Amino acid sequence: MIQNNKIGYIFPTIENDILEIQPKENFFSRLFKKNKITKKNKKYNFFDEKLEEFHKKIKHLTFQKTLFFNLNDTSFFESFFSNIENEIIDKWYVFPLFFQFSEATTSKIANFFLENLNEKTLNKLFWIKSISSHTKYISFLQKKIISLLRTNHLDEKDCVFIFFTNTFDELSLHCNLFNLEINTTFQKVIKKFPYAFCEINFFDDIEKSLKNLDDTINKTKKRKNYIFIPLNIFDEVRLKNNLSLIFEKLQKNNKNYFLLSNIFTEKEFLLDIFEIINEKNFVTNQMLSNNI
Numbered sequence: 418m419i420q421n422n423k424i425g426y427i428f429p430t431i432e433n434d435i436l437e438i439q440p441k442e443n444f445f446s447r448l449f450k451k452n453k454i455t456k457k458n459k460k461y462n463f464f465d466e467k468l469e470e471f472h473k474k475i476k477h478l479t480f481q482k483t484l485f486f487n488l489n490d491t492s493f494f495e496s497f498f499s500n501i502e503n504e505i506i507d508k509w510y511v512f513p514l515f516f517q518f519s520e521a522t523t524s525k526i527a528n529f530f531l532e533n534l535n536e537k538t539l540n541k542l543f544w545i546k547s548i549s550s551h552t553k554y555i556s557f558l559q560k561k562i563i564s565l566l567r568t569n570h571l572d573e574k575d576c577v578f579i580f581f582t583n584t585f586d587e588l589s590l591h592c593n594l595f596n597l598e599i600n601t602t603f604q605k606v607i608k609k610f611p612y613a614f615c616e617i618n619f620f621d622d623i624e625k626s627l628k629n630l631d632d633t634i635n636k637t638k639k640r641k642n643y644i645f646i647p648l649n650i651f652d653e654v655r656l657k658n659n660l661s662l663i664f665e666k667l668q669k670n671n672k673n674y675f676l677l678s679n680i681f682t683e684k685e686f687l688l689d690i691f692e693i694i695n696e697k698n699f700v701t702n703q704m705l706s707n708n709i
Contacts, residue, residue: 422507425482426694427542428475429526430514432468432487432651467654471514471682478687482506488526494533502538510694511544511702514650516554517598518547518705521584527705543699549598550605553689558602558646559609561680565644569675577633577640578607578615582648583655602648614640620656620663630663634670643667643674650681 472485482504486497501509515522523544530539548554566573580603584595599617607615614637620626645660647653653660653676660676667674680686 424508425506427484427509427511429486509541511542516649517549517595519595520592524705527702530702531706539702542702546698549602555605557686558606561677571642574612575640576613576642577637578613578644580617580646581620582652584619584621620659623659645676
């Protein structure tokens, strides 16, 4: 009798930004302000909310054990290590929430696992290869862009598509494979839209991004509509503050802007994730941790 392997899923990420949220003003807060009594801004981990939304939706789609790992949430480490080493699981399928390989993201997490997990557990880790050029990922982005164009009655010839992502740090910015995969995603998606003006922007450096935007506005003066397309899960959240400055500049230039928002937590894409995993196109933890 053939015994089926018991599998589990791990979805690792790296999140550490805290956004400052201004307290909402009401009659009493305005009254206190007049009396020079001020309330400190509340610090709120915006990622926690979005990650929790993603976790809940993923868990509803599988009966298998599902773990989530955030490299920058140290309070989570003890329970994660306990779960991964004590669960009776034959294979852990690891789906990183970064669709392009980077030494600052995927490899960094793999290195951390290598340093902290025992060999028996490491041998159970099967990482999904980068999906930067996967047909399901490309097709999903194309369909969402088409849907946005139709919903808002936009003509592709009057649009500027800005694909954006977060480089995390200098390590990923200068990672050749990361840049190659970003460009691969970009080139494959835009094949569907020959009449749009398309470009990639890394919104980490807001001063540089605003300058790039000025150049784009000058090059595309007749185009009125700007569509912003995130290239990874949570990019729109990671870059929330910078995006607001970008949108503000577009408004001043009488441009319309549209953001493909929360697309990677849609059920259609989450189901695609499991189909991609089931293709079993894996690499080992050791391969990733050695930056191969």
